Amino acid sequence: MVKKKHAFLLMVIPAFVLFFTFHTYPALQGIFYSFTDYKGYGNWDFVGFKNYFNVFQDGRALSAYGFTFQFAIVATILVNIISVLIAIGLNSNIKLRKTLRATYFLPYILSVLIVGYIFKFMFTHLLPQIGQALNIEFLSTNILGNPDLAWLGIVLVAVWQSAAFNTLLYLAGLSTIDDQVYEAASIDGAKPWARFWKITFPLIAPFFTINMVVAMKNFLMAFDQIVALTGGGPGQATESISLLIYRGGFQGGEFAYQSANAVIYFIVIVAISIIQLRVLERREVK
Template sequence: MSSTTAGQTQAVRHRRRRVEPLYWWFLVPSLILFTGAITIPGAVGIFFSFTDSIGVGDWKFVGLTNYMALFSDPAVLQSYLFTFGFAFATVIVVNVISFLLAVLLTSRIRIKTALRTIFVIPMVISGIIIAYVFQFLFNHTLPGIGQALGIEVLSTSILSNPNIAWVAIVIVTAWQSVPGTLLIYIAGLLAVPGDVYEAADIDGASKSRQLMRITLPLVFGYVVINMILGLKNFLGAYDIIKGLTDGGPGTATRSISMTIIGGFNGGDYAYQMANATVFFIITIIISLLQLRLTQGRSL
């Protein structure tokens, strides 16, 4: 290799290694904010989960006592059972509705642009506001309709029924969550080449067969991402549940987040920090699962 060529190669490598100063202007403030607002408080919280601290005053190390107590606490176990059941049920409802709506809104209908605008409105409304509006509907409007129609199960507020109050939470959460999932599915469906469907039409494939054999396989990566992201979001549910039932009746709809925050306010700081740490580990596992399932998938 000539000296000129070698010099040119070194110059190219030098340019590749050079980092623009603007990069650091964006990166460093973000790292400082992330470290100060999330990393350090999180590390401090994990530290105190091994103590008997109530959030203020003196404390002492208690080892794994808080963690061992979690697995025998009925209230904590109930909150995990409800949260995971609610999250799995909601993620299925949201994805089924969103996918079907996305198929409708990418089909050849005249008002699909207007419908897309209407369907994304719930996404920009605060969850607590939505919860209070639906609370009024479930407590007053729906029972009135149930009494007028003679439907016994709807004659009283379902929010006061510990067996079906979770259904109301799923409905309201899905109402707010569908738009975001819908937009991702629309992007996936629009990325499917049109000539694939033209070939299927020539072969005489029905619309339902095209949906199952062409559309679903081609957008499966979007399905996986929506399922995993939805599950992580719903595991942290708080505002809608707080506004609808406040965890009731009793503790029937008390989520993990509500249990943790309630413990902070009730003097169980260290105990609920242990609970938050366990919940954090579960979230990390789900995140790793997401990376594993989506690795190598083209979107």
Template sequence: MAKRKAAFYSMTIPALLLFFAFHTFPALQGIFYSFTNWDGYSDGYDFVGFKNFKSLFTDTNVLNSYLFTFKYAIVVTVLINIISLLIALGLNSRIKYRNFFRGVYFLPNVLGVLIVGYIFNYIYSNAIPILGDKLGSSVLSTNILGNEKWAWVGIVIVAVWQGIAFNTILYLSGLQTIPRDLYEASDLDGANKWQTFWKITFPMLAPFFTINMVLAMKGGLMVFDQIVALTGGGPGRATQSIAMLIYQGGFQGGEFAYQSANAVVYFIVIVVISVIQLKFLQKRELDA
């Protein structure tokens, strides 16, 4: 018994120390600096209380980044879940080579986000415009990432293309837990495909739907890599997400304390949205 305890502590304590050193301590430092005016490189700083937090609510750059991030996260979450559910339903049916197609659809999840972003950046800026010139299409000849109005759509396409892979696998796992007897009984009762989906499939997938919605929303709110690879926050500030603003302002713009306050607010917003999602979706699970 003593040896088992010693082995447990020898594995747990180093992990806790590493977690505290590289996660908890930096987070606590960020909270501390959010109450100062430190620029990130000077030797001294002064405490300013809640001044940074008050300024956030009147800063147009911060407000615009929140609006962009929320718009992006909502659109990406909806599209990922609709498309991945449709793909999962198709792959769960008895089609030839379905295991091959499962591997193909999961492939985007294996690739790095930055790598995928740089590949699509080349496609948007070179391949599609060249194709547009050959087809005589003025729409395709323009790089969508350089358009202030439509650049965010290019980022959404990349995020959805890569995000559906993981969600599809989760939906497939959920579909395989549904007893075939329910579908056989539904067929005997004369239910059509839509009624079967709405009355059997979707209610039985409720826990998986909850997980996918929360994960997709969290990923959308924390978007960073795709923007770095595709637009850098531009044109202008049209695609500057909250995470991108915190990085650029905190590490490049001499606003370390100010953006630390932004990060604290950002963390609270993500937690609140995740909790609301879980409460609402889990209630729907019980009602289903």
């Protein structure tokens, strides 16, 4: 028993030390500096909650919050709709299920930055050339250079790459539904939409909850896609909170101020996740 306890400690302690060193300690340090005027270098003094109050008066920060919420909500809705449709299609095709599952999961394992740069080339050069050749005005220009349309390009890339993970979860949920339930519904004359809304969706509701919470959290933390595609531009039209915190904290001498912004954003993400869980869990079949 003693040997097992020692073995357990030998496995846990190194992991705990690494996690605390590279995750917990930097987080606590950031919270500490959020109450100071630290610029990332030099001396500092305590300023209390001044940085937190300034965040709510910063037009650039509020604009970044607005863009991030807009992007996250639209992307979360789209990725779940697309993932459900793909999962239902794969689930109905037993012969090609494994092959197609591997194909759809491929984008998820690719580097976000590499995918972003590839799509940036497509938006900048390939699609405009195709649009000009076919006389399609919408495709003839680079949407990433349009302040009103650039965010749509980011949504497209983010949804395309994220759909794989959500699809796998929905496939796992569909595999738990007994085929006899559908057979009984067919005998009763239920149409496809009725079978989905009355049978499929309620039974995969726990997986829907997980996907909604995880997708929203990931999209709220969007960073790599934006860096690769637009760099936050044109201007500041696609600047997310994560990108703003990085730029201000590590490049703009606003380490303490952006640390306060990060703390606020962490609280916002946690609050949104808890609200999602509370609301969506009510729809689950008990």
